[in-house]
Amino acid sequence: MKRMKIRRKAILLACPMMLLVSYAAASVAGGGATAIEELGEFIFDDKDLSINRNQACVSCHDADWGGTGPDSIINGAGAVYEGSIPGRFGDRKPPSSAYATPSPIFHFSKRGEGQFVGGNFWDGRATGERLGNPAADQAQGPFLNPVEQALPDAACVVYRVSMASYAPLYEKVWGDNIASIAFPSDTDSLCGQEGVTIPLSPEDRAKVELEYDNIALAIAAYEDSPEVNRFSSRFDAQRCGETKLTKQEWRGFKLFQGKGKCADCHVSSGRNPVFTDFTYDNLGVPMNPENPAFIADPAFVDLGLGGFLMRRGEPSAVYEPELGKMKVPTLRNVDMRPTPDSVKAYTHNGYFKTLKGVVHFYNTRDVKDRCPGPYTEAEALAADCWPEPEVAENVNTDELGDLGLTDEEEDAIVAFLKTLTDDEHEEDEDCGHEKGRHEACDD
Numbered sequence: 329m330k331r332m333k334i335r336r337k338a339i340l341l342a343c344p345m346m347l348l349v350s351y352a353a354a355s356v357a358g359g360g361a362t363a364i365e366e367l368g369e370f371i372f373d374d375k376d377l378s379i380n381r382n383q384a385c386v387s388c389h390d391a392d393w394g395g396t397g398p399d400s401i402i403n404g405a406g407a408v409y410e411g412s413i414p415g416r417f418g419d420r421k422p423p424s425s426a427y428a429t430p431s432p433i434f435h436f437s438k439r440g441e442g443q444f445v446g447g448n449f450w451d452g453r454a455t456g457e458r459l460g461n462p463a464a465d466q467a468q469g470p471f472l473n474p475v476e477q478a479l480p481d482a483a484c485v486v487y488r489v490s491m492a493s494y495a496p497l498y499e500k501v502w503g504d505n506i507a508s509i510a511f512p513s514d515t516d517s518l519c520g521q522e523g524v525t526i527p528l529s530p531e532d533r534a535k536v537e538l539e540y541d542n543i544a545l546a547i548a549a550y551e552d553s554p555e556v557n558r559f560s561s562r563f564d565a566q567r568c569g570e571t572k573l574t575k576q577e578w579r580g581f582k583l584f585q586g587k588g589k590c591a592d593c594h595v596s597s598g599r600n601p602v603f604t605d606f607t608y609d610n611l612g613v614p615m616n617p618e619n620p621a622f623i624a625d626p627a628f629v630d631l632g633l634g635g636f637l638m639r640r641g642e643p644s645a646v647y648e649p650e651l652g653k654m655k656v657p658t659l660r661n662v663d664m665r666p667t668p669d670s671v672k673a674y675t676h677n678g679y680f681k682t683l684k685g686v687v688h689f690y691n692t693r694d695v696k697d698r699c700p701g702p703y704t705e706a707e708a709l710a711a712d713c714w715p716e717p718e719v720a721e722n723v724n725t726d727e728l729g730d731l732g733l734t735d736e737e738e739d740a741i742v743a744f745l746k747t748l749t750d751d752e753h754e755e756d757e758d759c760g761h762e763k764g765r766h767e768a769c770d771d
């Protein structure tokens with residue numbers, strides 16, 4: 329984090345940045361990161377905002393790992409991170425928390441045959457309908473999620489922020505309303521217990537709700553900042569004419585846009601592309617046999633977008649075509665890792681551990697034999713087979729499964745994916761930013 333702070337100053341000198349209109353009111357601490365972005369970073373990094381004071385957003389979304397989980401052993405197996413309460417697990421791999429803010433508000437687009445677009449989470453359930461931005465809606469989830477930070481009441485998050493070392497910055501951004509909330513004297517101990525509701529007057533409860541929204545907006549402002557969305561990869565530098573890709577990387581880029589069909593979903597053109605169109609697809613990814621949810625219940629399947637729509641009460645005609653579909657993730661920083669031997673996990677359940685494995689799957693899913701059981705990626709590659717999809721419905725057979733790529737072509741695509749890692753070095757920072765911030769994608 330220290331290194332990032334130094335870097336940020338460099339960015340700020342180099343490029344005066346635009347503010348999101350909705351955040352402008354609460355902005356600007358001198359020419360640098362806005363106060364709200366800085367506040368958001370403090371909250372993102374604050375382990376006190378979990379029931380056992382042992383987990384922050386950054387615990388599962390580490391910048392040095394491309395905004396994903398920072399543990400090779402976990403990534404190499406189930407890829408699901410334990411929550412603040414020991415032994416508690418969710419069922420999905422953390423996607424990147426960077427490049428998440430450009431996702432539009434979740435909606436049904438009538439374009440083409442019609443499809444759902446936008447939102448945050450693998451299944452889109454942080455729609456953005458509440459706070460006007462999916463990332464802000466998303467940020468209200470983890471603090472109270474019993475398998476994540478697990479605080480029993482939003483009032484606990486607000487209380488602990490009000491007691492934090494950065495509380496003065498909070499008041500500078502959002503005013504001192506937070507200091508006027510009459511929290512009971514035993515709030516501290518109540519917040520360490522599950523299932524508790526902090527007793528508050530209706531007025532104070534209303535204030536808590538407002539401040540809880542403000543906390544989420546601060547996190548979203550940080551996630552939307554140039555510090556997080558740096559657009560400083562070799563791919564970006566190449567677009568500015570500052571560097572050249574190697575022959576292999578360039579070949580990979582051409583395959584990514586052409587024969588590999590990757591850019592159909594992971595958009596690679598336009599201004600500051602984030603390598604997703606924010607739509608949903610079922611690639612037929614196999615179940616990860618090491619997913620704690622699968623170990624606890626071998627009948628577990630992740631229904632993705634369709635599951636969310638079903639729980640939201642949509643009719644079967646709406647949710648059935650979406651069963652098993654997951655949001656197209658950004659590919660920026662997909663290879664970023666602190667050391668070359670750090671293990672990452674890919675796709676919603678972390679089934680894949682290697683980019684080569686992912687690309688080989690796109691290439692050969694429908695060509696190879698079915699594995700006789702729920703093999704891991706390594707077992708499947710060794711046995712030259714692929715397991716059955718986690719969700720058999722709605723598997724995309726138009727754009728993947730039998731791409732006819734050679735081994736060298738697969739390698740070239742992997743080499744290209746590695747050019748999407750943001751650069752830590754100051755001198756390359758301005759390139760992406762000079763082109764300005766991303767624009768929200770309106771399908």
Ligand code: HEC
Nearest residue numbers: 384385388409420421422425428448449450451467470476
């Ligand atoms: C225990 C690990 C864990 C913690 C702690 C955690 N996350 Fe996540 N995060 C995940 C997982 C897993 C997902 C995917 C969940 C899903 O799709 O249902 C996710 C999804 C996200 C996404 C969605 C990205 C996208 O493109 O859809 C964002 C943004 C995010 N988290 C930010 C945060 C913030 C902000 C916090 C702190 C308030 C936080 N996370 C805390 C594991 C974690």
Ligand code: HEC
Nearest residue numbers: 588589590592593609613654655656657674675676690727
């Ligand atoms: C039809 C849309 C589509 C196409 C075409 C496509 N992808 Fe994807 N990609 C997705 C979706 C959806 C996911 C997430 C699937 C899941 O989690 O089950 C994904 C996941 C990935 C991931 C994992 C990222 C992560 O952070 O977990 C990589 C890497 C990737 N794709 C690369 C590629 C490459 C390379 C190509 C071309 C060979 C390609 N994709 C073609 C939709 C697509």
